[in-house]
Amino acid sequence: MIQYFLPEITILAGILVVLILEIVLGRKGFLATLVSLLFLLVAGFFALRDLSLISPDYYKGLGAFINEHQNLVYIIKSLRLGVVERFMDTIMIVGTIYFVLLSYDYFRSRASGDYQFLTLSALLGGMLLIKSNNWPTLLLSLEILSFSLYALVAFRKDLFSYEAAGKYFFLGALSTAFLTMGIAFLYLAYGTIDFGTTFQRIYTLAQAGFPREVIILSSIALAFIIVGFGFKLSAVPFHFWTPDVFEGAPTPTAGFVSTVSKTAAIGLVFAIFQGLLVNYPALWKGLILWLSVITMLVGNIAALRENSVKKLLAFSTIANAGYVLAVVYAGGLEAVKAAIVFMLVYTITTFGAFAVLQITSEGNTHIENLRGLFQRKPDLAFALAALMVSLAGIPPFAGFFAKFFLAFSMVQMNHPLLAIWLFFNGAISAYYYLRVVYYAFQRDDSEKELPSSRIPYAVAVVSAVLVLLMGLFPDAYTSFVDKVFGAFFGL
Template sequence: MMPTFSALPPSVVVLSLGTMVLMLAITIKRSEIIDAVLTLLTLLVALAVLPMGAAPSALFAVDDWHRFSSALIILSSIGVLAMSWRDPTVREAHAPDEFYLLLLMSALGAVLMTAGRNDITFFIGLETLSLSLLGLIGYRQHRIEAGEAAMKYVVLSGVSSAILVFGFALSYAETGSLVFAAPHALHPVEPLLAAMATVLVMTGMFFKLSAVPFHTWLADVLEGTSIPVAALLSVVSKIGLFAAMLRYFAGFDLMTPGSVSDEVTAVALLSMIGGNLLAIGQTDLKRMLAGSSIAHIGYLMVALLAPGAFGLGSAGFYLAAYAAATIGAFAIMEAVSPNHTHLNSLQGLFRTRPALALGMAVMMASLAGIPPAVGFFAKVYVAVAGVSAHRDLLLAGLIVGSVMGLFYYLRVVRVMLMPATDEVSTGRIAAPGNAVLISALALVTLVLGVYPSLLIPRNPIHLGADVEAATLPVSTQTAIR
């Protein structure tokens, strides 16, 4: 048992222990303050132990990519925790304690996915995240829209998980291995069967990432759930899944003929254009950010299709920029009006609450890729990665999508500059934790936009791509058979 335990990523161990402690604390005495403090301490300790190593394992890859993406997941979860504290939409359920437990479990599932080197470990992390999100989406059980959003999520999540497992089954039938990698990287005997397995696994991931044409559920789910959960779904789950997708293709050159590069390119282009088209016509801020999230997944696929450490570095930088701006936008929505997310709720915000309006303008500029916000350099970094891989079609889609995005991002700023309404002028005061979160994210977004070298590591991010070393022992494969 000791070698197995020592092979676990330290952050996974901390999050697992913290989840059990929090569950025990809820059982002994219900206290929202104690639960929130325990959740925060667990996340901070998990962040602190990320630099620690682990014993070599066929199940987990504790490399630089796992540490980087896990740090983004944990920091984003802390941001969601800050905006959830004393949130009236969370307290509507009259039992906010379980909210923090589900939040911690979702972070555990996402972190586990980033280290998954085996189909089983990845799927356990994926389902831990998915089931936690299901509980969080339907947490306001007496609201019809929350129940509707949870029902849509559980049905489509179940379908995508089934497709994903079918792909894993075909991959195992072809290669005899449960290594979490595209079957082509394991030298298959039947390339057609390997291609079918890869396409099925990709389809399941695209469903979870809400990439076009598997995106129709995202806007409805975000609209039906609370703002903190919408932020969690838009950021934490996307980081975990995209980090896992990069690991899945780590040992497979997407530039080679006959690969699935064309399929990924088509989904990337559809997501860039379709996500922006979805967002342009929205008047609800959560639905608008749903379309924005879909478009940014398309931009990230440019880095996925740019092989090597340069593509990996641009993907990491873009994920960090996207997480900061999106969490910040949701936090400002929470501070202005947690129950009313129509675009008109921001009308006149520059005159009534200029600090929040300035923060929202910074977040919109970052998402749009306008300097000096960090989103500008993130898009340039991804574009340069695309140029190095000669992805001309994807670069054209990135440019067109970015121009389309300017319309609805700047529309938010225009609405905030309009004359104030009574609804906005009588808005509530932001909670202290949320105010600190907004200030920190706005500062980080601007500072990293001016000094991007603070985030870019001196050495390239390392992604353990040696898929053969991750093969399960023969005795384990025989037992599974």
């Protein structure tokens, strides 16, 4: 049965190996980075292998194994396996590889094994979070992810970094408290902490008509749970921490929070709300809808007047969370596929943008600081332009297709207005993304030298080329997603 959990086991082994290396050999930043990259690549390989092997019978072997070893049945009860989870894993591993590369350059001589330990433990928390099948697993893996993130935000060890980590920690702890309260009420309403049993009971009750007390209790529960998840997703009105934390966090960590941790949150929301909301009073589905509609608008409007590129990317994160939340509301298999493609493209594009930011604005993220980028490093300016245009959703870049798939799945599920709203917001966002490009192509007469950092340079250029290629040949990866989904559901 071990072969079904190879990516998770690889990451867990990586955590321990990195920690032991640090203890035995002392601080060897380069070695630790290499080792954790190796483990990430192996885990990514296993995840892709899992996906390419998947067929309707793939997990039958697991079922047979469980039937033979009844005492082990409980291991599988806590973790859910499936094709969506594996895709989200792959995306998170890609994001973490970006993160390891960028942060090695960011910290240079201060790179260390404990940093890699925290990176891998954050990834493990995210991977288990989206697979959790009962509330204790969910809470604990959420805390593994969040704790690692708080420490990664504080890792620069100066006042700004500590301030950002402090804000993140207090608000994060508060949101977890809300989530726990919600779980307690849900337990009161349905009498179980397993997702499977909860969904079953909801289904049975929905057939007979919900009793009044269950409606009241689970409404209170969902209100608390939505507050908790809304914080992790940085959905409006729980988004206030995002710009502050991004501004103070080391640049690679800001990228990590806006991609990997968001992917985990999206995967989780998909798993929970698809199950919880299917047979639910329309009120709560409407709440998700309004949350996503407002999140898109507020994120984009706030970004319009923002002069710090890092905060601008924070608001872009908020807006993008809104887009995916809308697709959660729309529902359906196409929506899940679209969200997977969207998160992959978004991860590559956003990390590319953060790589450019890391080179151009050391210590000063003001947009004026981008002036003269074209003069000094024309290829970097073109890379930035490609990434920003892709984020704005303009063809022929990958961002356009990602957004197009989102809108297409909404139309398919009979929500054309939502698709129009999505493109309307995309049009607003084009203004601030293109404003960044405008500044990068301005002349600047001061004698400023850009630091020569090879890794972020290579990362930015490679991401830009990838975004262009993925935009020109969208079939290459969407057909893979289609194939895996088709094989898994036996279509």
